[in-house]
Amino acid sequence: MPYRPKSTLEQWRILQAVVDAGGYTQAAELLNKSQSSLNHAVAKLQTQLGVELLEVLGRKAQLTAAGEVMLRRSRILTQQIEDLELLADNLDKGWEPEIRIATELAYPKHFLYKALKQFYPLSRGSRVQIIDTVLTGTSEIITQKKADLVITGMVPKGYLSEPLYVTRFIPVVGANHALATLTSLEQSELGQQLQIVIRDTAVKPQEHAGWLKAEQRWTVNNFEQAVDILKLGLGFCWLPDFVVNPLLENRVLQQLPLQQSSERLVPMSLLAPQEEALGPGSRQLRQLLLAIHDK
Template sequence: MPYRPKSTLEQWRILQAVVDAGGYAQAADMLNKSQSSLNHAVAKLQSQLGVELLEVIGRKAQLTPAGEVMLRRSRILTQQIEDLELLADNIDRGWEPEIRIAVELAYPKHFLYQALQQFYPISRGSRVQIIDTVLTGTTEIIQHKKADLVICGLIPKGYLAEPLCVTRFVPVVGSQHPLAQQQPLDANVLSQHLQIVIRDTAQKPQENIGWLRAEQRWTVDNFYEAIEILQLGLGFCWLPDFTVQQGLQQGSLVQLPLSQSSEKLVPMALLTPQEDALGPGSRQLRQLLLQAHNIKKD
């Protein structure tokens, strides 16, 4: 048999008002109801639950120990209902209940976090889902329209994107690696060593994209796993400079000076796979993200 609640939301709201106002008379004025109706509602609530919630001492209604516990839980319940009703109202107005942001792993996320900090007070309860992507995995997200906003390094054919910043990749080894003592290095010499690469998040990754030249390579899920392996003296890896700055300063990592090129620059851009279907929340967040990069758009 399905569960049938013994109490109503209105009863709990009345109890909260009586406690917050300090008594039945004050709560009646606040709610614009008769004092007798509030007395009846609270008495019925206690009877239905079989628990004494309030006791009147003098002219003031005070919570019992059980009442304190239940009132605290009731506030959570009524707040959740208010949030649910607000969400329904937002959906009716077109404000999306969830915003999905796909972010290329090479993007410096502090810009995104800055935008999210500004977005939170106006988010209207919308959930935000951040999806880490790599290389062709980002392209798949765009082509399959699985995110509202996408920060990418590779812009698929047929799409336009707003430039945000440039990520600088540098070749790095641990300080105990043999290559740390050699300079300058030829790219052909480098390709003979173990390379640590970041896993492409695509369902069908294309290995002709990225820097996968070495015959022997280990694949990891993120830059920080790669750094831990490098610090053991194993392999080399091309990494964004913002991920290795601390290791370079502390001396646990060494940047390799290559004779041909010691850095690779990857432009990062903001793309909307479905511009016409973009909701007001996503539009607001996009604007805040552009502002985080000091990009002004009407």
């Protein structure tokens, strides 16, 4: 006899919501359902499986050991269903109406613009949305699948990517900063200086990348704002080569003469968070972008 499932996807989605929200009351508000219906769904799921998944301690529902294992597997299942439905929707629509590209600020956009110029005659009217991201904000875009293509300096575990470019980050100050006259500088000396940093675009940023040891920091939204502050003779900043090179040549900025780690190399890669659901337009644009870097 053919196998007949004991549980439904809806039951697993409800269980996930109860755990993620921290309880039945919160999950009911999130799903716009009654608390009793969620209680019934989870209770029925446990009965059908013959396994206790949740235990209520006080007002909070917590997973049992068996529940933790089952929940992890259920997330894979529900994600696969979402991916399958997205693929079906993509196949039904054919060429996608909008293509979303998320790109690290540390990637030189003139490469992307060149690819987009080649793509335009082939685009069939597709709208293109370019999303600027920084650090863990880029990782969030990938894991939450909020873009079709992502150019990133940090590839999360479990994703395949194609190399594009290596960005050199250089420590610089304004030409009129006191450090600009030095011929040698230890990293420890930077700890007492004002550091200009670029804001992480993540909802929950994690400061695990870059040199962030200065006691005093000012945070800005982009490289242009950082340069404007540096020109005033305030602070130092690690900036990408394609931003600072012309400013160094014109002596607007000065590279700090660090004795160790005088630059940081960040490999930029291209990936598709949902490869199985990637539309034909996104695939075409990806190939054009890769071809530009192959030249």
